[in-house]
Amino acid sequence: GLSASAALARRPAATGAQLRSALPLPEPYRTPLPIPPVLRPAGDGRYTIAQRETVMEILPGVHTPMWTYEGTFPGPTIESRRGRPITVTHRNELPVPTVVHLHGGRTPAASDGYPTDLILPEGGHHAGMHMGNDPRAVVSHVTRDYTFPLEQRPTLLWYHDHRMDFTGPAIWRGLAGLHIVRDDAEENLGLPSGPRELPLVLADRAFAADGSLAYPALDPTLQERPGVRPAYLAGVQGDVILVNGAPWPVHEVDAARYRLRVLNASNSRHYELEARTDDGRRLDLVQVGADQGLLAAPVVHGSLPIAPAERYDIVVDFSAVPAGARVRLRNLLGEGRTTDVMAFRVARRAPDDSRVPPVLCTDLPTWRRGDAVRVRDLAFRAGRMGGEHGWLIGGRPFDPARADVTTALGDVEVWRLVADVHHPVHLHLVGFRVLSRRGRAPLAHDAGLKDTVSLRPGEAVEIITRFEGYRGRYLFHCHNAEHEDMGMMANLEIT
Numbered sequence: 001g002l003s004a005s006a007a008l009a010r011r012p013a014a015t016g017a018q019l020r021s022a023l024p025l026p027e028p029y030r031t032p033l034p035i036p037p038v039l040r041p042a043g044d045g046r047y048t049i050a051q052r053e054t055v056m057e058i059l060p061g062v063h064t065p066m067w068t069y070e071g072t073f074p075g076p077t078i079e080s081r082r083g084r085p086i087t088v089t090h091r092n093e094l095p096v097p098t099v100v101h102l103h104g105g106r107t108p109a110a111s112d113g114y115p116t117d118l119i120l121p122e123g124g125h126h127a128g129m130h131m132g133n134d135p136r137a138v139v140s141h142v143t144r145d146y147t148f149p150l151e152q153r154p155t156l157l158w159y160h161d162h163r164m165d166f167t168g169p170a171i172w173r174g175l176a177g178l179h180i181v182r183d184d185a186e187e188n189l190g191l192p193s194g195p196r197e198l199p200l201v202l203a204d205r206a207f208a209a210d211g212s213l214a215y216p217a218l219d220p221t222l223q224e225r226p227g228v229r230p231a232y233l234a235g236v237q238g239d240v241i242l243v244n245g246a247p248w249p250v251h252e253v254d255a256a257r258y259r260l261r262v263l264n265a266s267n268s269r270h271y272e273l274e275a276r277t278d279d280g281r282r283l284d285l286v287q288v289g290a291d292q293g294l295l296a297a298p299v300v301h302g303s304l305p306i307a308p309a310e311r312y313d314i315v316v317d318f319s320a321v322p323a324g325a326r327v328r329l330r331n332l333l334g335e336g337r338t339t340d341v342m343a344f345r346v347a348r349r350a351p352d353d354s355r356v357p358p359v360l361c362t363d364l365p366t367w368r369r370g371d372a373v374r375v376r377d378l379a380f381r382a383g384r385m386g387g388e389h390g391w392l393i394g395g396r397p398f399d400p401a402r403a404d405v406t407t408a409l410g411d412v413e414v415w416r417l418v419a420d421v422h423h424p425v426h427l428h429l430v431g432f433r434v435l436s437r438r439g440r441a442p443l444a445h446d447a448g449l450k451d452t453v454s455l456r457p458g459e460a461v462e463i464i465t466r467f468e469g470y471r472g473r474y475l476f477h478c479h480n481a482e483h484e485d486m487g488m489m490a491n492l493e494i495t
C-alpha cells in the first residue's frame, strides 16, 4: 500500500557514479538565486540561439568551462503563447554535433530533434562520427531551424541536447533551458505571477580540481566513435546541488504565495522535496500542474518526489512565516550536502491578491481503459548490448533503423511499463495519464497529464494515452540520461 510505496520512494535511486567535487564547496544559502534570462524574439515568432563554449562562475571564484545556449546555464527561457507558432534557429558553435529537443513539446517530427538529426559544428564532418544508419541523418548544418506550432496546453517545457549516445555528457556540460507556454485561461486563474512565479531548475554536478565539470567519461570531444561506452552504469550524480545554475542558492521572498515551476534537469538524481521553516514547521506544497499542464484541481503534498525530466507546478504560501525567518527546500532522498537544495528568506509582509482556485482545468482528457485499442507490455531492464552492459527496452537496445512501436494517429493505447531499477520513462509528442501503480490506484503525485513517469525499482505502472498531433517517427526512452545513452530508447512510429 501507500506506506510500502512511500518507503520505496525514500530509497535512493540505484546509485551511479557518485562524484565528489575536488574543490571546497561553498556554504549553502549564500548565493542569490539567479533567474534565467527570457530570450527576446529576433522577429515575429523567430528566435535564434547560439550554442557555444562559455566559461562560467558556478562556484564562487571558480571558472568552469561549459557548453551553453547563448552563454548562460540554464539557457535563456523561451516564453510562448499557446497556438502561436515559433521558429528557433540554433547555431552550433560547439566542437561537437548537437541535436535540440523540446521536451514535452507537441512538435512535428522534423523539428523534434531525432538523435541522428544532427546540427554539425563549424568545420563540417567529424571522422567516424556516429550518424546512425538513417538516410535522413546525412544532413550537414551549422544552423538548423526548429519550428514549434505550440498547439498545446500551457505548461513548463524544457529544451535540451538529444544526440545519440551523448545526451548525458551534453546536458551535464550545460545544454538545457526552459520554455514556458502560456495562455489567457491560465493567466486568468489568479495564480501567483510576475516576481512571485519562479522557475527552479534542479541539477546536480561535480567539479574537478581545475574547476571543470567532472564526468566519468572520456572527453566526449575525443570520443566520436560508436561503441565507446563511458565508465558509468547507473547514471551520474554530483555532490553539488544547483538551482538555476547556482549552488544551494537563497531567494528573498514576501510573506505571500509563490508559484514554483520546478524542473528536475539532473541526469539521474531523484529528489523528494519538502519545505520547512528553520523551527521545523512544514509548509504544504500545493501542486497545481504536472508535466503537461494544469491539474483538474489542486493536490496538497507534504513532500513531493521528482524524477529526472519531470516538472511540478507548485504553490507555496509563505504568509504565515514571520518576516526574517527562513524556509529551506530540502531533498529527503539526499545524503550529506545533497539533502540541501535552496532556501527562501521571508523579507517582509506584503499584500497578496493571488489565489489557488479549487478548479484549475476542466478539459483534461478522460481516456478510460475501455477506450484503448491496444495494450502493450514494455520492460525497462538491464541487459547485454553487444558484449557490453546496456539498458534495454523489451530486451533490445536503441536502433534508429527499427520501428519498435507502430501505432495509428488517433489510437488510444494502454502501456504496461515494468522496471528493474529506477527508470523515469518519457514519451515524446503526447501527454499521458497514469492509470495504476503496482496494480493499485496511482499516487497523489501521478495526477494530471504527464510526459514522464517515474518507475520505481521493481514497479509496474500503467499509462494511457491517445497518439494525436502528428504522424512520423518519435521516441520513448528512459530519462536517466546515462541509461538513455546506453541503449534505453526506442522508436515510436505514428502512421
Ligand code: C2O
Residues within 6 Å of the ligand: 101, 103, 160, 162, 309, 426, 428, 475, 477, 479
Ligand atoms: Cu527530455 Cu527524449 O527527452
Ligand code: CU
Residues within 6 Å of the ligand: 391, 422, 423, 424, 478, 479, 480, 483, 484, 488
Ligand atoms: Cu533508466
